[in-house]
Amino acid sequence: MTFQNILSSRDNGITTITINRPSKLNALNKETIKELHKAFKTADEDSKTKVIIITGSGEKAFVAGADISEFSDFSVSEGGQLASQGQALLFDYVANLSTPVIAAVNGFALGGGLELAMSAHFRIASENAKMGLPEVSLGLIPGYGGTQRLPQLVGKGRAMEMIMTASMIDANQALQYGLVNHIASQDELISFTEGIAGKIMRNSPVAIAAAISSINAGYEDGENGFDTEIMEFGKCFGTADFKEGTQAFLEKRKANFPGK
Incomplete structure (x- = not known):
């Protein structure tokens, strides 16, 4: 299957899906969300895929947010539809896959990027990772499940502070909060994640x-x-x-x- 904005490959039971828009810091637009849905669906239905890893291309960003240019002029109803369709097509879909999904967070995971990482079953961060939900600085709130998943992972008070201040946290703070399970160097992030995937694949x-x-x-x-x-x-x-x-x-x- 050929994609414009992502890469997908399977090796030794692991399908790695890479968001590949480095010039846009891998920002999520409608087409990328559709392609991600197709890639996740294909991997989940592939009996040879035992674990899925989701990551971003380059060293700067996992996903630096949503593509704001696509919705800057949306109406109330269009905004609601954007959130509803996105959650159904990607974020809730990933969270409920029967195949384990690990997010390998390399660099910035902001807005929709952090929401995508939180949709995965757990997360591993590179040492240079920065995470946050900056939507209120744009007059918005997180719309892809962020107000629900972040409190589940880090607690209500910390989620309130992160969302209301629009602040970023680094990998060490994310580990302290329980937002990520492990930290690895940028160079070893994927191999470290594959090592955990290997442990998963030993089981039923x-x-x-x-x-x-x-x-x-x-x-x-x-x-x-x-x-x-x-x-x-x-x-x-x-x-x-x-x-x-x-x-x-x-x-x-x-x-x-x-x-x-």
């Missing part, structure tokens, strides 16, 4: 998908995460992965999960 993809569903349910309005966990736990007993995993344990060997 069916069980991992069930775990993602169960964890996410605890953050959804009207959903009872405990009930979802019970349901998903029970379903695991009917899978080939469960049979292989338990048999391998009893036989004291490494499991070879079929992913079914």
Whole structure:
């Protein structure tokens, strides 16, 4: 599949999706969001893809925000539609994928860029990463899930401060806040992320998908995460992965999960 604004490649079970608009600091426009949706959908449906890594091209930015020129003259209804469509097509879509998604945050992750990183299942930052939601400095608020996901990750007070001051935090502060799981050097960011992906790939993809569903349910309005966990736990007993995993344990060997 050929894209204009992103790159996508699979190697050893890992699909790496790279936003490739370096002259725009990888800013998200409508076309890039559509291409990202297609790339994530293709990777999620590919049985050979076990983990997805999302990153940005170059050394300056993961994604430096949304392409403001596309919506600077929008009406109230157009603005609402922009947020609704973007969340459905990309941000909520990524958050609920059954394939694990890791954001390798290299450089600036601002506005929609940080919202994309937060949509991933977890994040790893380069030492030069800078993160923030500066929308109020433009007379806006985060519209791609930022007001919801940031408090879930860093707590209400810290999210309020970050959003209201429009300030950036560095990688060390992001690690302290729990916004990222690890920090790596710029040169080692992808290899470090691939190392964690390798650990994930040793385990049952069916069980991992069930775990993602169960964890996410605890953050959804009207959903009872405990009930979802019970349901998903029970379903695991009917899978080939469960049979292989338990048999391998009893036989004291490494499991070879079929992913079914």
